[in-house]
Amino acid sequence: MSDAILSRLLQRKKTTAACAAAVLDSRHSVDPCPEPLLKKYIRHKFLLEDEDSDSGNLQGLAKRSLMRAAGEAASSRYLNAKDCTGATNALTKIILLIMNIEQTFGVHFTPAESADAETVADLCRLVRTAWNREETRV
Amino acid sequence: MSIQKGIDQKIKVKPAYFQLIHTTAYEGPCRLGSGEQLTPEFDEKIGHAKFKRFKETLKTYSDEIEFLEPELLTWTDEFILREEQFKKLSNDVGKADLFLFDGVFHQFPASEISQRFHVPVGVIGCCASTDGVAGLRNAGLEAYGFIDPEDANRQLKLMRTKIALRNTRVLAILKNDVVSKGVLSTITDLQQLTRDLGIQFTFINAEDLFDALRAITPEQEAAAEQIAKDLIDQAEYSDMTLENIVRSTRFYVVIRALLEHYECNAFTMPCFEVCATRKFNDEFRCTPCLVHTLLKEEGIPSACESDLNALVAMTVLINLTRKAPHMGNTHPYASEIKTDESTPSGLELIPEIEDKRNIVSTWHAVQTRKMKGIDGPLMPYHITPFTQAGWGATIRYDFSRDIGEPITLLRFHPSGKKMLAVKAVIVAGAGKDTVGCSTGLYYQVADSRDMFRKMLDFGHHYTWVYGDYIDDLKELGEVMGVDVVTAYPGEFPYE
Numbered sequence: 254m255s256d257a258i259l260s261r262l263l264q265r266k267k268t269t270a271a272c273a274a275a276v277l278d279s280r281h282s283v284d285p286c287p288e289p290l291l292k293k294y295i296r297h298k299f300l301l302e303d304e305d306s307d308s309g310n311l312q313g314l315a316k317r318s319l320m321r322a323a324g325e326a327a328s329s330r331y332l333n334a335k336d337c338t339g340a341t342n343a344l345t346k347i348i349l350l351i352m353n354i355e356q357t358f359g360v361h362f363t364p365a366e367s368a369d370a371e372t373v374a375d376l377c378r379l380v381r382t383a384w385n386r387e388e389t390r391v
Numbered sequence: 392m393s394i395q396k397g398i399d400q401k402i403k404v405k406p407a408y409f410q411l412i413h414t415t416a417y418e419g420p421c422r423l424g425s426g427e428q429l430t431p432e433f434d435e436k437i438g439h440a441k442f443k444r445f446k447e448t449l450k451t452y453s454d455e456i457e458f459l460e461p462e463l464l465t466w467t468d469e470f471i472l473r474e475e476q477f478k479k480l481s482n483d484v485g486k487a488d489l490f491l492f493d494g495v496f497h498q499f500p501a502s503e504i505s506q507r508f509h510v511p512v513g514v515i516g517c518c519a520s521t522d523g524v525a526g527l528r529n530a531g532l533e534a535y536g537f538i539d540p541e542d543a544n545r546q547l548k549l550m551r552t553k554i555a556l557r558n559t560r561v562l563a564i565l566k567n568d569v570v571s572k573g574v575l576s577t578i579t580d581l582q583q584l585t586r587d588l589g590i591q592f593t594f595i596n597a598e599d600l601f602d603a604l605r606a607i608t609p610e611q612e613a614a615a616e617q618i619a620k621d622l623i624d625q626a627e628y629s630d631m632t633l634e635n636i637v638r639s640t641r642f643y644v645v646i647r648a649l650l651e652h653y654e655c656n657a658f659t660m661p662c663f664e665v666c667a668t669r670k671f672n673d674e675f676r677c678t679p680c681l682v683h684t685l686l687k688e689e690g691i692p693s694a695c696e697s698d699l700n701a702l703v704a705m706t707v708l709i710n711l712t713r714k715a716p717h718m719g720n721t722h723p724y725a726s727e728i729k730t731d732e733s734t735p736s737g738l739e740l741i742p743e744i745e746d747k748r749n750i751v752s753t754w755h756a757v758q759t760r761k762m763k764g765i766d767g768p769l770m771p772y773h774i775t776p777f778t779q780a781g782w783g784a785t786i787r788y789d790f791s792r793d794i795g796e797p798i799t800l801l802r803f804h805p806s807g808k809k810m811l812a813v814k815a816v817i818v819a820g821a822g823k824d825t826v827g828c829s830t831g832l833y834y835q836v837a838d839s840r841d842m843f844r845k846m847l848d849f850g851h852h853y854t855w856v857y858g859d860y861i862d863d864l865k866e867l868g869e870v871m872g873v874d875v876v877t878a879y880p881g882e883f884p885y886e
Contacts, residue, residue, distance in 0.1 A: 337422075338411075338495045339516075340437050344444075345428065348437045352427050368439035 269297040273357050276380075286358075286380040292373045298350065309373040315346040351376070360384065394650050397555035397657075397710050398690035398765065401457040402547055404513075405480060405487035408445040409494030409501070410438030412467050438465060438495075445493055452544045455551045459483050464500060472503040484508045488554055489535070491515070491543065498523030505532050515543050535870070549867045552710040556871070557589030559706055562646075562653050563697060564660035566597040566668070571661040571697040576805045576850030578699040584807045588871065590703065593653045597665050603645050604675055611648065615641040618685075622774060622784070625760075629774040631784055636774065639681040639784035646682050650691070657692040658682070659702050671783075678783035683757040687715040690765050694718060694854070695755055700803035701852040704810060708801055708856050711863060713765045718854035719755030719831050721800070721846070723839035737829030743791075743819035749839040753800070753853055754821055754831030756785035763857055779826055790820035790832035793857070798834060800855040801864065804848065809874040811849045812864045813842055842878040849876075 272294035279285050292309060299318035306313060316332045319342055323331055333341050340348075351367045354360070354376060360383035362370075370376050413422065416429035427433055442463040449458050464476045480490065489511045492501040498519035505512045511533040514520040520536030527534035535550070537543035570577055584590055607615075619636040623629050629636070646658060660679055671677060679695070686693035690709055694702035701718050708716045722735045724744070734740045735752060744750045756777055760769040770788055777783030800813040815834035822830040836842050861877060868875035 338437070339441055344437065344440055348433060348440060349427055351436065352433060364435040364439040367436040368443045 265297055265300060269294060272297055276358060280384055285384060286377045288374055288377045291354075291377050291380070295350065295373060295376075298353065299346075311347050311350070311371055311373070311376075312343055314373075315343040315350070318346060319343060354380065358384075360387075394647070394656050394689075394691060395558070395654070396690045397559055397692070397706060398713060400551065400555045400558050400710075401455055402551040402554050403457050403459060403486060403488045404491050404547060405459045405483045405489070406445070406449055406461040406491045406493075407464050407480060407504075408438075408442040408461065409492060409497035410434065410441065410463065410465050411495045412438065412465050414467050414469070435465075438463065441494075448540050451540070453548050456544070456547050459487055464494075466500055470499065472500045476500070477504070477507060480504060480508070484510055489513050489547070489550065491547075492519075493540075494519075498526070501534075502527055505534060506530070511535070513537055513543060513547070515540060546866065546870070549711070549863065549870050552707060552867055553588075553871050555710040556703070556706055559589070559657050559692070560591045560593060560653075560655045561657040561659060561699075561702065562650055562655035563592055563594050563658075564597050564600050564665065565594045566661050566664035568661075568664070569594075569697075571663055573661075573663045574696050574698040574700075574850070574852065576700065577697060578703070578803065578805055578807045580807065581699075584699070584703075587807060588703070588873075590657075590706075593655055595649070595653070597660075597668060600645075600649070600660075600665075601668075601670055601674075603649060604642065607641060607645060611644045612641065615644045618643065619784075622786075625769055625772075627771050627773050631774050631776050631781065635676065635776065635782045636681075636784045638675065638782055639677040640685075642675065642677045642679070643682045643685045646686070657702060657706060658686055659694045659697050659699065661697040662695060676782040678756075678777045678785070680756045680777055681784045681786065684759050684786045687757075687759045688761040688765065690715070695757060695852065698850075698852045700805065700807075700850055701854050703803045703807065704801040705854040707810070707864075707867065708799075708854055708860075709765075711860060711867060712856050712858065714763065714856040714858075715759035715761035715765055716854045716856045717753070717755070717758050717762060717831065718852055719753040719757070720828070720851055721751060721753045721853040722851070723749075723751040723836075723843050725840075725843075737825075737827060738821055741819055741821070741833070743794075744833050747818060747835060749836050750818060750833055751815065751836050751839055751842060752821060752831060752833045753855060754829050755852075756787075756828050756830050758786050758788045758830065760786060760788070762788070773823075775824065775830075776826060777828075785830070787823045787830055788820075789823045790817055791823075792820070793817050794819065796857055797859045798855050798857055799860040799864070800853040802849050802853045803873075804876075805850065809849075809876055810864070810868065811845055811876045811878060812861055813853070813878040814859055814861050815855075836878065838878070845876055845878050 276290050300321050305317050319332055335341050358380055362379050412431050412434045446461050462479045466472050491513045493515040501512055501514050501523050505527050513535040514523045515537045524534040524536040578584055581592055616637050618640040683693040692702055692706040705716050729740055760772050772786050772788050775785055775787050777785050794817055796817050798815050803810050815836045817834050819833045821832055865875050
């Protein structure tokens with residue numbers, strides 16, 4: 254890996270961590286887990302660039318991320334390719350993202366809640382609900 | 392009370408998605424991945440996500456399929472299907488016509504369900520469909536495999552036809568004998584037919600039918616008159632008086648009422664035997680032709696001459712195609728040299744067929760106005776009497792309008808265990824302005840001698856629809872457990 258790429262990835266890691274910290278800081282604010290912040294976190298996590306679509310759709314973001322990784326010429330066939338468990342590359346990426354969000358923000362979503370999340374806004378709602386749930390329990 | 396038509400019958404399907412949950416994170420000869428992707432939590436989450444996608448796919452299936460509540464079933468790499476998973480399906484045993492399974496490595500749980508509940512199962516996808524179904528069939532269980540969801544959709548629609556047949560109850564008019572003297576090749580073992588295909592029968596005597604015609608109510612009379620007026624209004628022209636058409640629509644209204652009363656959804660009667668009572672000539676002044684036409688246009692199978700082979704074939708075609716078929720006497724020309732002698736009685740040797748080989752004709756005065764689709768517009772038609780005396784309304788359509796169109800003919804074997812399917816192309820119409828039964832069409836088949844040889848095993852009345860349904864019928868035959876004999880060797884040698 255070239256120094257330039259390595260440096261870019263390290264920078265990206267730092268920015269992602271900063272976004273995660275900002276989301277965590279928002280927990281007790283009037284606007285917990287704001288959508289723009291979480292979206293920024295996801296975009297960094299997915300290694301997306303500024304010129305990539307600003308869509309809040311998780312499928313769209315995951316597919317764009319796969320194209321970044323596989324190259325612009327990645328066909329839709331690659332994006333929709335299934336592994337031997339019947340999961341597409343994009344779906345696998347989304348589930349891994351959701352699991353990462355659970356870990357990073359100290360929350361837990363049920364498998365059904367995870368399956369229903371289609372947009373960044375859905376994920377924000379899930380994080381807020383999980384935080385609330387925890388506080389009520391406390 | 393309304394007639395429960397076969398075409399309105401849906402196939403009830405219980406869908407379930409199987410997700411395999413690996414109890415710990417590992418790689419090996421059966422799985423691969425890294426990190427979080429190998430955890431049970433990932434399996435659970437992605438299982439739900441794929442189940443959601445599975446449910447979305449179900450929305451793309453035909454509305455002829457009624458899905459019961461879809462279930463997500465899980466099992467683990469201990470390779471047992473636990474009781475709590477069986478319970479998710481047990482309430483729908485007896486309600487569902489078929490259990491439809493998709494998922495991951497799902498041949499094993501599908502097989503467990505099949506063996507536990509003894510229900511028909513359908514398995515989608517590689518390689519569960521082929522592996523699971525082969526295993527189940529070898530064990531004598533009813534199982535179907537689908538290449539992918541699209542294939543499942545297509546085959547479930549075929550299975551719906553099987554379900555519709557199973558819910559067919561025929562109102563059969565009886566006069567003298569179950570076997571009409573004009574259709575000796577009819578299916579005679581009705582109990583076997585019920586066991587094989589589920590078709591049931593209610594017989595009433597012709598005298599009861601006559602009594603019902605005599606006891607027509609004012610409401611039925613008004614309905615008959617309105618139907619007759621509509622028939623005239625929508626026709627290109629009519630050769631009959633309103634009064635004579637009403638005599639036939641009255642017959643239709645009464646038969647419809649009898650179908651409702653006896654909870655039947657298919658009809659046939661022995662034309663020759665009932666004709667010989669002279670009641671139609673002396674008293675009612677009608678023939679059954681218009682009854683058959685109008686019932687078929689509604690999607691209710693209705694066959695001439697107590698011909699059960701034609702009736703079952705018609706039931707298949709109506710349910711498979713949602714088209715209202717024609718049926719009739721069918722006979723080929725023997726050779727290139729056609730003479731008046733080789734032309735079936737009532738038909739004419741016409742120029743359009745003189746220089747063509749492999750010509751076959753089918754004729755009976757039971758054309759319908761919905762031959763291109765029960766849900767579509769009426770085809771152009773005119774009204775002509777069956778009798779020279781001017782009574783016995785029949786619908787006539789000029790099949791010469793459709794020269795070159797492919798058609799599919801079908802008839803069941805006298806055993807009820809085989810069907811003969813023939814592909815053909817229309818060459819000319821026949822007898823559209825004549826009285827009697829000699830109205831129909833000429834068409835070209837691949838090999839008329841081959842067809843005739845097979846007809847010698849199957850009989851003479853064929854029911855037909857527009858379009859090429861040979862492949863569908865072959866697949867339907869597999870689903871129904873009925874052998875399909877075809878009367879063409881492959882591609883058409885049309886001239």
